[in-house]
Structure formats: structure tokens, C-alpha cells
Amino acid sequence: MDGIMRILTDPYYIQVLTLTGIYLIAALGLHLITGVTGQFSFGHAGFMSIGAYTAALLTLHLHTPLILNLLVGGLAAGFAGILLGFPSLKLTGDYLGITTLGFAEIVRVVFINMKITGGTQGLAGIPKETSLLLVIVVAVLSVWCMYRIQNSRFGRALMAIREDDIAAEAMGINTLIYKVKAFAVGTFFAGVSGGLYAHLMQYLNPFDFGVTRSFDLLNFVVLGGLGSIPGTILGTTVLTMAPEFLRFVNKYRMLIYSALMVIMMIFRPNGLLGGVHLKDLRRAFTRRRSTEMASQ
Amino acid sequence: MxxxxxxxxxxxxxxxxxxxxxxxxxxxxxxxxxxxxxxxxxxxxxxxxxxxxxxxxxxxxxxxxxxxxxxxxxxxxxxxIARTFQNIRLFKNLTVLDNVKIGCHSSSRAGLFGAVTRLGWVKREEREITARAQRALEIVGLASKGDELAKNLPYGEQRRLEIARALAASxxxxxxxxxxxxxxxxxxxxxxxxxxxxxxxxxxxxxxxxxxxxxxxxxxxxxxxxxxxxxxxxxxxxxxxxxxxxxxxxxxxxx
Amino acid sequence: MEHLHGFVQLLPQQVVNGVTLGATYALIALGYTMVYGIIQLINFAHGEVYMIGAFTGLIMVTVYKVNFFLAMLAAILVCVPLAVLIERVAYRPLRNSTRLAPLISALGVSLFLQTLVTLIKGDPNPLGFPEVVRDTVYRLGPVTFSLVQLVILIVAGALMILLHLTVKYTKVGKAMRATSESYEIANLMGINVNRIISFTFALGAALAGAGGVLVGMYVNSVNPLMGVVVGLKSFCAAVLGGIGSIPGAMLGGIFLGVAEVMGVAAGFGTYRDAIAFALLILVLLLRPTGLLGRPIQRKV
Missing domain, CATH: 3.40.50.300 (P-loop containing nucleotide triphosphate hydrolases)
Structure with missing residues (x-):
């Protein structure tokens, strides 16, 4: 108990926890795109950066309230998602992946070349307005939204596209429109997450949102268990905190981290919680309970 | 005629x-x-x-x-017009019931907004979809298998599930x-x-x-x-x- | 106006520079395209194989003072077993799993090799490449060639012709093509698919290793992260040309190299790294399977 209190009041751990929550919000967006709808996106960090810069610039220049800036940042990212989505979601699999990756790189280079974003110098002096509490509230809200989306007519249509897009279309689903909608919602989440990130770090640099960050987010979604919300939460938490826990082997932590990525995939290619269904767990549990009762 | x-x-x-x-x-x-x-x-x-x-x-x-x-x-x-496929094309990792519910897509309308807000009419529509899907499953004799994953059904039942899914589209x-x-x-x-x-x-x-x-x-x-x-x-x-x-x-x- | 005039005057020279750069992209793109053609995997670790090729070459010329061709040979000899090992350990166990699993595994290998080389070297900063080819310049009408450029063009050209002959006329080349048509049928025809896949990785790695030494020499800089951007751009080149197509990778590489050099000459220098991606997106939207790719018919 004492230990927990120490962690919760230590600024360093608060920072790590806040960051975990921020990444979780972006990861949930990617979960909707890749885990639920089955569309590859290798450029999620690019959308995060759109939200981050939009929100930060609004705060710096228009002094509008944070919540509004986060929302506008999310909408800007979502709008970019729609813009990219309409032409490119006709592509499938790796082609879509590489297109999204390319888009994110272009966004990054554009931010490097813009004056208002501070170019390669980065954008400094953003007020620290993101708190752990705010991040928790937004993250919980995001999880709640995601659950509702997945258990609805809308979510079923997305899952149908993931499972078999030709059959989905034959069931009356306009697959392109639904993919674009999933992309819009997913990138909206990335944008909101980016806005929170900007007001936590107080400094933005285009290099923060490169390919590596995009692939990190993909890792969060896949390693926990693709298509599962608990999996995404688990993946994000473990992978954001793992490098922190590996600090005792500081020099080798990235080496261990990357080796674990390979080992994880070999032994659990569907992720930690992949193929585990809550319903099955509950059923297995009740079955065991009833056999225990019977034996008594 | x-x-x-x-x-x-x-x-x-x-x-x-x-x-x-x-x-x-x-x-x-x-x-x-x-x-x-x-x-x-x-x-x-x-x-x-x-x-x-x-x-x-x-x-x-x-x-x-x-x-x-x-x-x-x-x-x-x-x-x-609804169809089944020669080489079965079910939504394999979804439940039998969800497969058939997806068949009801054309005749329902709740979207993203409805999904998040779950207003009264959305809940009513969802109940209607479930009831219709259940009826379609009864016609093909799979009413008791709603919670199974489609991929776990034996071959003959998968063929029947495809028919139920198509029927759900009315x-x-x-x-x-x-x-x-x-x-x-x-x-x-x-x-x-x-x-x-x-x-x-x-x-x-x-x-x-x-x-x-x-x-x-x-x-x-x-x-x-x-x-x-x-x-x-x-x-x-x-x-x-x-x-x-x-x-x-x-x-x-x-x- | 004056700027435009200068641009036009320098055009032939830009083409030469662009083709040289493009030839190096093509060498690396070939590895991506062959592997993708056979197991439909974006081998993200390929850029790191190229990076390790560059380091091997650098060590050979600085420590062992060998000449440039021996250094290239050494790089190939290091890269080939490395790539075969990567396939064996990180990809083969995942051949029948979901599409994303081998991709993540590939990313893991890529990150692992970057970190490993950084650790061994001590820091991620670039090292210079000693002058192994004399800095001679030849003039041909409006354009100048450096000896280094000439070496790159000749070596890359020779390697690509060699690859073409291997794939087209040797038994193992035919088996490669059969395997990329259909994995199952090749297996049924008695082709040892595992051996063919290993061979494909080996071929790609040989080209990447040689490419690493050539580029290190050309840009006079070698660093542990050099495979990331070049790797991504080369993959773009492969997709541009039509993934799975060997002539496509060559064409895509050259196309990309020329476009990039032209873009920089036209005053978009700060957008250099975005040019490849912008082109890629444009081409994919117009021709979803790339310049030389075969159209896909939806199977129902």
C-alpha cells in the first residue's frame, strides 16, 4: 500500500502513467482500424501529430480552452483520415499500410518545413495542461465508446469487413464508406491523444511522430491481442512500462524489448489475449464451479 | 406477367x-x-x-x-436480392448470431451516433434485429447455436448458417x-x-x-x-x- | 526564370546523378520485391541487412585495408547467412499465422539489429568512409561522372543482369518463379519450398550487402540507422514498380532516384524524404498494383 502511494505521488511515475493513458487513447483508435475493421495503418503517429500541433497552436495563439482544442485537434486528424481514406481504402493489406506510412512521413516533412510549427527546432512553450486525472477520464471514456461501437450494428459491419469483405458487401454493407468511417473515428482518437501529448510534454518535435512511433502503436494493438479491447489495454500498458522496468539493464533494454517482440510473435502470434474470449472464460469458469459443486 | x-x-x-x-x-x-x-x-x-x-x-x-x-x-x-456462396464465406470469427444479425444490415439504420448514444429507438431496433436473426436461425434449425463461433460449426451447419444469414436480409x-x-x-x-x-x-x-x-x-x-x-x-x-x-x-x- | 534556365541546363547532369542514386535503391528494392513475391511479407529487416553490409565493407577497408571489391565480397558473405538466419528464426515459424504477426516479428528484428550495431559501435553517430576509389572526374559533353558513380552504375548493372539470368535461366530461378506463382502447387511439384525461400533471402541479401558498400562509399557515411529511411524508400521503389516484379523494382528504383534528385534540384530540398512517398501514393492511386504489376481480379 505504501509502495503504491509512493508510485502515485512520484512525478516520474505519474509521467509514465499519464503517457500510458495517452498512448492507450491513440492505440484504441488503431484498434478500431486494424483490430476491428482489419485495415492496415502504419502511419497512426502522423495523425497523432496533426492533433498535437493543432491543439498546441490553438492554445498558444487563440488561448481557447483545452477541451475545445483537444476536440478540434481530433477533428483535424479525423478530417485528414477521411481525406486519405477515400482514395486509399480501395487498396488492401500491405498496400494500404505503406500508403498510410507514406502519408505520415509526408505530414512529418510538412511540419518540419512549416514556420508556425517551429520547423526542426520544434514547438516549445506549450503550457502544461494535461493532468493524470484528465487522461484517465478521457481514456475511460474512450474505452466505453469503443465497447459501445463494437457491440452495435455499426461495429458488426466493421467486423464483417474484416472477416470477409465480399460477403460483407453481399450483406448490403457499403464497405468503402464503412472503412472510411472507421478510419475517421480511429484517427480522431489519435488526434485527441496527440493534443494531450502536446500539453503534457510542453514541447513538440516532428521527429516524435516518425515511423518508429507508428510501429510502436501497432505493437500495442497486436501484442496484446488483435481485435480485443482488453488486449489493447494490456499491450499498451505492458509495452509502455516495459522499457521503464528494464531500466536496471538500461544499456540493453531496447535489445531485450526488440527480441521479446520476435519471441512473443513466435509463441503467441495472436497476441497475449488473442483467441481468448470473455464468453469462453466465463463459461469455463462456471463449468468448473458446477463440477466443484457436484463433487462436494 | x-x-x-x-x-x-x-x-x-x-x-x-x-x-x-x-x-x-x-x-x-x-x-x-x-x-x-x-x-x-x-x-x-x-x-x-x-x-x-x-x-x-x-x-x-x-x-x-x-x-x-x-x-x-x-x-x-x-x-x-440475397445470396449464399459456393465456397462458404461466413464471418468465421464471429458468433452464429452475429453472422445472421449482419444479414439484417440493409433493413436497419443505426450508425456510429446510435452506437455510442444508444437512444431508445436504437435499442428497439437492436431488439428487433436480434429477434429477426433468431427467427432466421430457427428456420434453418440452428436456433440453439447462436453463441458458437461460426468457424466451429460442422460443414453442413455452416451451409445452413449461410442460408439463415441471407434470409435475415428479408x-x-x-x-x-x-x-x-x-x-x-x-x-x-x-x-x-x-x-x-x-x-x-x-x-x-x-x-x-x-x-x-x-x-x-x-x-x-x-x-x-x-x-x-x-x-x-x-x-x-x-x-x-x-x-x-x-x-x-x-x-x-x-x- | 533564371532558376528555371539553370534547372534545364543542369538537367542531363541531374539525370546521371538520379540514375546513380536510383541504381542503389533498385539493388535494395530487389530484395524486398523478391521476398514479397514469394511469401507476401514486407521484410522490414532488409534495410538493416543493407546497413550491416555497409559496416562490413567499412571494417574491411579500414581495418584489413583490402580493396573495394574484396570489401564488397566480404559484405555479401556476411549478409547472406544473416538474412537466411533471420528468415529461419523470425519468419518461418510464422508462415501460417495472421498477416500482422510476421510483420511485427520483422519490425522486432529490424529494431534488434539497429540496437545491436549501435551497442557494439558505442554510439549512433555516422562514420566516414575512406576514399577507396580515386576521386577522378570524367567529362562527357554537358555531364560529368565521378569514378565512384561509374563504379556504382557498372557494379549495380552487372549484379542486376546476373540476377536476371539466375531467375530466368537456372533451375533454382525457375523454382523461385514457380513458388511465387503458387506456394502449394510448387510444393506438390516436388520443389523444396523452404530451400527456395532461403535462397530468395540469400539473393536479396547479397544485393543489399553490395548496395550497402556502394552507398557507404558514395555518400561517405555509415551509421546504425542508415537502413531505416533507405529501406523504406527502396520498398517504395519496389511497390512503385509493381511488387513481386524484378524489372519493376529496377524501374521503380531508377524512377525514384531521378525524381528525388530532380525534386531537390527544383528547390524542394527540404521535402526530399517526402518525394518518394508522395510519388508512391500518387502511383498507387492511379495504378493500384504499381507500374509493372499485374492487375488483380477479385476472386469470388
Whole structure:
């Protein structure tokens, strides 16, 4: 108990926890795109950066309230998602992946070349307005939204596209429109997450949102268990905190981290919680309970 | 009386190879219409043309008096044509019930906003979808399997689940692509009764099937394709005696 | 106006520079395209194989003072077993799993090799490449060639012709093509698919290793992260040309190199790294399977 209190009041751990929550919000967006709808996106960090810069610039220049800036940042990212989505979601699999990756790189280079974003110098002096509490509230809200989306007519249509897009279309689903909608919602989440990130770090640099960050987010979604919300939460938490826990082997932590990525995939290619269904767990549990009762 | 569905001179070729050549046929409302022919005759291609997956090079598809030749597949489904696939295409990792609920897509409307807010009408609609899906499962005898994952069903039940999914779309015309493939005689018998029950629900049926006794016992009308051309059409009795059919395809299978 | 005039005057020279750069992209793109053609995997670790090739070459010329060709040979000899090992350990166990699993595994290998080389070297900063080819310049009408450029063009050209002959006329090349048509049927025909896949990785790695030494020499800089951007751009080149197509990768590489050099000359220098991606997106939207890729027919 004492230990927990120490962690919760230590600024360093608060920072790590806040960051975990921020990444979780972006990861949930990617979960909707890749885990639920089955569309590859290798450029999620690019959308995060759109939200981050939009929100930060609004705060710096228009002094509008944070919540509004986060929302506008999310909408800007979502709008970019729609813009990219309409032409490119006709592509499938790796082609879509590489297109999204390319888009994110272009966004990054554009931010490097813009004056208002501070170019390669980065954008400094953003007020620290993101708190752990705010991040928790937004993250919980995001999880709640995601659950509702997945258990609805809308979510079923997305899952149908993931499972078999030709059959989905034959069931009356306009697959392109639904993919674009999933992309819009997913990138909206990335944008909101980016806005929170900007007001936590107080400094933005285009290099923060490169390919590596995009692939990190993909890792969060896949390693926990693709298509599962608990999996995404688990993946994000473990992978954001793992490098922190590996600090005792500081020099080798990235080496261990990357080796674990390979080992994880070999032994659990569907992720930690992949193929585990809550319903099955509950059923297995009740079955065991009833056999225990019977034996008594 | 105008036909429910009419194919008018449908021609389609893939890279120089003509898969269908000037095929015309009529599907009468309320009847069971079958399409037979040897492998590669173009039967499934006709289904893909009707449902808009392929666009014909030439010719028209008319449904309920309207030209639907170049319409998108999802809009054709919304007009009331549902289908099953020759090589089963279920949503494998979803539950049986969810598979059928997805079949109800065209006739419901809750979107993203409804999903998040769950307003009163959304909840009502969702209850309605569940009830309709459950009814469709009852028709094919899978009502007790709603919670199973589709991929865990045995083969014959997967075929029936495809039918339930198509039924959930409340179609006027149901296209069944080799529904009896791989079934044993007993399963075929059950399926035959099921198809008859569906017809009694005022749903017109178009059937592609290899099993001759299945087709001949069930159909009101049979069309015969060979090498992408229609070579005959008529009642099962007429088809049995048609010399071109016997020569081209049936050989001595039918006496 | 004056700027435009200068641009036009320098055009032939830009083409030469662009083709040289493009030839190096093509060498690396070939590895991506062959592997993708055979197991439909974006081998993200390929850029790191190229990076390790560059380091091997650097060590050979600085420590062992060998000449440039021996250094290249050494790089190939290091890269080939490395790539075969990567396939064996990180990809083969995942051949029948979901599409994303081998991709993540590939990313893991890529990150692992970057970190490993950084650790061994001590820091991620670039090292210079000693002058192994004399800095001679030849003039041909309006354009100048440096000897280094000439070496790159000749070596890359020779390697690509060699690859073409291997794939087209040798038994193993035919088996490669059969395997990329259909994995199952090749297996049924008695082709040892595992051996063919290993061979494909080996071929790609040989080209990447040689490419690493050539680029290190050309840009006079070698660093542990050099495989990331070049790897991504080369993959773009492969997709541009039509993934799975060997002539496509060559064409895509050259196309990309020329476009990039032209873009920089036209005053978009700060957008240099975005040019490849912008082109890629444009081409994919117009021709979803790339310049030389075969159109896909939806199978129902």
C-alpha cells in the first residue's frame, strides 16, 4: 500500500502513467482500424501529430480552452483520415499500410518545413495542461465508446469487413464508406491523444511522430491481442512500462524489448489475449464451479 | 406477367475468354428456378453478375422492372436480392448470431451516433434485429447455436448458417449457390424441406446445384448452361427429355 | 526564370546523378520485391541487412585495408547467412499465422539489429568512409561522372543482369518463379519450398550487402540507422514498380532516384524524404498494383 502511494505521488511515475493513458487513447483508435475493421495503418503517429500541433497552436495563439482544442485537434486528424481514406481504402493489406506510412512521413516533412510549427527546432512553450486525472477520464471514456461501437450494428459491419469483405458487401454493407468511417473515428482518437501529448510534454518535435512511433502503436494493438479491447489495454500498458522496468539493464533494454517482440510473435502470434474470449472464460469458469459443486 | 428477375443477353469475358455468351433467362415470382450445367459452364458467374460483383460486358439485368446492371453489390442487396456462396464465406470469427444479425444490415439504420448514444429507438431496433436473426436461425434449425463461433460449426451447419444469414436480409429473391454440396442424403432431405418452407414464405428461389435428383425434385423451372451458353430451359420433365441437354451434359445420367 | 534556365541546363547532369542514386535503391528494392513475391511479407529487416553490409565493407577497408571489391565480397558473405538466419528464426515459424504477426516479428528484428550495431559501435553517430576509389572526374559533353558513380552504375548493372539470368535461366530461378506463382502447387511439384525461400533471402541479401558498400562509399557515411529511411524508400521503389516484379523494382528504383534528385534540384530540398512517398501514393492511386504489376481480379 505504501509502495503504491509512493508510485502515485512520484512525478516520474505519474509521467509514465499519464503517457500510458495517452498512448492507450491513440492505440484504441488503431484498434478500431486494424483490430476491428482489419485495415492496415502504419502511419497512426502522423495523425497523432496533426492533433498535437493543432491543439498546441490553438492554445498558444487563440488561448481557447483545452477541451475545445483537444476536440478540434481530433477533428483535424479525423478530417485528414477521411481525406486519405477515400482514395486509399480501395487498396488492401500491405498496400494500404505503406500508403498510410507514406502519408505520415509526408505530414512529418510538412511540419518540419512549416514556420508556425517551429520547423526542426520544434514547438516549445506549450503550457502544461494535461493532468493524470484528465487522461484517465478521457481514456475511460474512450474505452466505453469503443465497447459501445463494437457491440452495435455499426461495429458488426466493421467486423464483417474484416472477416470477409465480399460477403460483407453481399450483406448490403457499403464497405468503402464503412472503412472510411472507421478510419475517421480511429484517427480522431489519435488526434485527441496527440493534443494531450502536446500539453503534457510542453514541447513538440516532428521527429516524435516518425515511423518508429507508428510501429510502436501497432505493437500495442497486436501484442496484446488483435481485435480485443482488453488486449489493447494490456499491450499498451505492458509495452509502455516495459522499457521503464528494464531500466536496471538500461544499456540493453531496447535489445531485450526488440527480441521479446520476435519471441512473443513466435509463441503467441495472436497476441497475449488473442483467441481468448470473455464468453469462453466465463463459461469455463462456471463449468468448473458446477463440477466443484457436484463433487462436494 | 413480368418476371421478378430477367437477364437479357448477358455476355461477359475475362481477358479474352468468354465466360457467358448472350445468356437470357427469366425468374418467375414465387417459383424455384434452377440453373444446371457442367463445371465451368458459368453458373456461379451468373450469380456474380446478378449480385453486381461482376459487371457484364454486354446485356442487362432487370429486377422488378428496373435495370440493376451497373449497381453496386450493397445496393442490389438492399433491393431484395440475397445470396449464399459456393465456397462458404461466413464471418468465421464471429458468433452464429452475429453472422445472421449482419444479414439484417440493409433493413436497419443505426450508425456510429446510435452506437455510442444508444437512444431508445436504437435499442428497439437492436431488439428487433436480434429477434429477426433468431427467427432466421430457427428456420434453418440452428436456433440453439447462436453463441458458437461460426468457424466451429460442422460443414453442413455452416451451409445452413449461410442460408439463415441471407434470409435475415428479408430478400424477395434468394440465390443459393450449391447449397447441397458435400451433404449426405439425410442432410440433403432436410435441406430440401427447408427450401420448400422458404418458398412458402413467398421468397423466390434461384438455385445452382449439381445434384440432379435434388434439382429435379425441387424445381418449377430449370435452365441449362453449357460453355457459357444457355442450351435449354423448361420444366424438369421437359429438361429430362431435351436431346441437347442429354447430349451435352446429362449423357446417360438420366434415363 | 533564371532558376528555371539553370534547372534545364543542369538537367542531363541531374539525370546521371538520379540514375546513380536510383541504381542503389533498385539493388535494395530487389530484395524486398523478391521476398514479397514469394511469401507476401514486407521484410522490414532488409534495410538493416543493407546497413550491416555497409559496416562490413567499412571494417574491411579500414581495418584489413583490402580493396573495394574484396570489401564488397566480404559484405555479401556476411549478409547472406544473416538474412537466411533471420528468415529461419523470425519468419518461418510464422508462415501460417495472421498477416500482422510476421510483420511485427520483422519490425522486432529490424529494431534488434539497429540496437545491436549501435551497442557494439558505442554510439549512433555516422562514420566516414575512406576514399577507396580515386576521386577522378570524367567529362562527357554537358555531364560529368565521378569514378565512384561509374563504379556504382557498372557494379549495380552487372549484379542486376546476373540476377536476371539466375531467375530466368537456372533451375533454382525457375523454382523461385514457380513458388511465387503458387506456394502449394510448387510444393506438390516436388520443389523444396523452404530451400527456395532461403535462397530468395540469400539473393536479396547479397544485393543489399553490395548496395550497402556502394552507398557507404558514395555518400561517405555509415551509421546504425542508415537502413531505416533507405529501406523504406527502396520498398517504395519496389511497390512503385509493381511488387513481386524484378524489372519493376529496377524501374521503380531508377524512377525514384531521378525524381528525388530532380525534386531537390527544383528547390524542394527540404521535402526530399517526402518525394518518394508522395510519388508512391500518387502511383498507387492511379495504378493500384504499381507500374509493372499485374492487375488483380477479385476472386469470388
Amino acid at each position: 413480368p418476371a421478378l428477375l430477367e437477364l437479357d443477353n448477358i455476355t461477359i469475358s475475362f481477358g479474352g475468354l468468354t465466360a457467358l455468351n448472350r445468356v437470357s433467362l427469366r425468374v418467375e415470382e414465387g417459383k424455384i428456378n434452377s440453373l444446371i450445367g457442367p463445371n465451368g459452364a458459368g453458373k456461379s458467374t451468373i450469380f456474380n453478375v446478378i449480385t453486381g460483383i461482376y459487371t457484364p460486358t454486354y446485356g442487362r439485368v432487370i429486377f422488378q422492372g428496373e435495370d440493376i446492371t451497373r449497381e453496386k453489390p450493397y445496393l442490389i442487396t438492399a433491393r431484395g 430478400p424477395r429473391l434468394l440465390l443459393l449457390d450449391e447449397p447441397a454440396a458435400g451433404m449426405n442424403p439425410q442432410e440433403k432431405q432436410t435441406l430440401m424441406e427447408m427450401v420448400q418452407r422458404i418458398r412458402e414464405m413467398n421468397i423466390t428461389i434461384m438455385l445452382v446445384e449439381h445434384d440432379m435428383s435434388f434439382v429435379m425434385n425441387l424445381s418449377d423451372h430449370v435452365d441449362v448452361l453449357n460453355y457459357g451458353e444457355k442450351i435449354a430451359g423448361g420444366t424438369p420433365a421437359e429438361i429430362r427429355q431435351n436431346p441437347r441437354v442429354i447430349e451435352a451434359y446429362l449423357g446417360n445420367e438420366i434415363e
